[in-house]
Structures are given as structure tokens and as C-alpha cells.
Amino acid sequence: MKITTWNVNSLNVRLPHVLDWLKTNPVDVLAVQETKMDNDKFPREAIEAAGFQVAFNGQKTYNGVALISPHNLDDVAHDIPGLDDEQKRVIAATVNGVHVVNCYVPNGQALDSPKYEYKLGWLNSLNAYIKQLLAQHEKLVVVGDYNIAPNAADTHDPEQWEGKILCSELERAALNTLLELGLTDTWSRFDHGDSTAEDNKERFTWWDYRAAGFRRNLGLRIDHVLASDALNQVCNDCRVDLEPRRWERPSDHAPVTAVFDI
């Protein structure tokens, strides 16, 4: 079973990329973030016509998440229970017995921004939600754009990013709390080359559009596939696909796929 997370940065713009990528990458679940469209604008027909089931939770202009699968999406759930949040950032469903939670974690903007407080509170609520789900689902994956680089090596320039948004102590602590509930960052288990090599793009999932960020590999690893113990034990790969980042008019994020022997 293959499960992919991809921040598409507008599904309106990126739908052709998504459908093209799925043709050559037959994954079991594709979790997308930043669809940036209301539910009544969602291209359900185009995705279903390509042979997929789809569930979506969107809003105009900002945020928005969706799950795409060739299999049935069961027990679809939206948002974080008990969290009063206008922003559409979470959708979950069960696919072939695996419960998949797709998250678009708030960016936070800067440590002195109210958005940073929102991000930390949001992560606190996510942790409580995932704790409940882990008690209910042995096979659980929590995927998405976390907007957190877990370690210094997950940035192109650890000195530049030290303590900055996406890399701050409290953000990393919130991610660690999530992992300590019983999840593993599957990417970290596999070899991705020299983590200090400037030209190694395999270690990042996002590159700034500005200043030729992709060519110069000004990247961060902020998109993750976290797996419960039962799934982690049968995970045999997790890696980023750089190809769609090279296509014309790409998303600034690349897809990350984990493979499970189930």
C-alpha cells in the first residue's frame, strides 16, 4: 500500500499535474493540501472520471484538503473534533483498513505573530485528536504539510533557519509530542544520501519559488508521513518525488510517498 502527501498550492492550477502524476504513480491514497477552493468548486467529476474516489474539505482562497484514492474512502471525517476553527485543514478517512489523517498545519508566519500562537494551539488540539485515534486504529497514518522541519539537517542552511518559523523549539517540541504518542517519521528510516551535500535534493520537500530556490536547493523538509507502530513495522520505503517539481508551473512542494507491505 502506497500513501502520498502533496501540497499542490491550488488544485485549480495543479489538477493536470495531479492527474498526470497519478497515471504514472498508482498510489492507494493521495492526500493533497492547499486546494484553495470551496467545496462547490471542487473538480470532483474530473477526478472521478479518471477512476478515483475523492473526499474534500475546502474553503475559498486559503487552505483546503482532499483525499484521492482508487479504493473506497470509508468513515470520512472533517476537521479536528472540539476545535473551533474556521480554517479547513483536516480530512480523514479509512482506506482498506488504514485510517489516514490528512493535515495542513498552519504556517505560523513568524514567532511574534498571532498566527504562531494559533499554530501552537492548533498542534495541541491535533495531538489530542491523534491520541484518541491511536487508541481506536492500530493502522493509522498522519500525513500532510506540517510546516515544521524536524531537525537542523532538514533545512538547507541550519544557521539561517535556527529558531525561525518552521524550525522553532516550540514547533519541534509539538511535533515530538505527536511522535511520542506512538508515530514514526517514516522518511527518517531510509537512506536519502548525504544530508550535508548542498546539491542533494532528496532530503527536502519544499523549495522557495523565489531566487531560483529549487535550482539552488534552498529547501526544507516539512511534509511528512507519520505511521503508527503496526504500519511502521511494515514500511519499506519513504521518499520524495522530485520530478513534478521540475514540471512547468509546479507546486513549490514535491510529493512524498511511503510504501507499506500490506
Added chain:
DNA sequence: ATGGCTTAGGTGCTAAGA
């Protein structure tokens, strides 16, 4: 050099992303 580019909304610019 805290900019660089890309998106949405709306039609000239601002806001937001990370």
C-alpha cells in the same frame, strides 16, 4: 539585500505562503 516568486481576488493592487 528579509527581496527574489506564485497564488487568489479582482482589474490595481494587497495578502499570504514558508
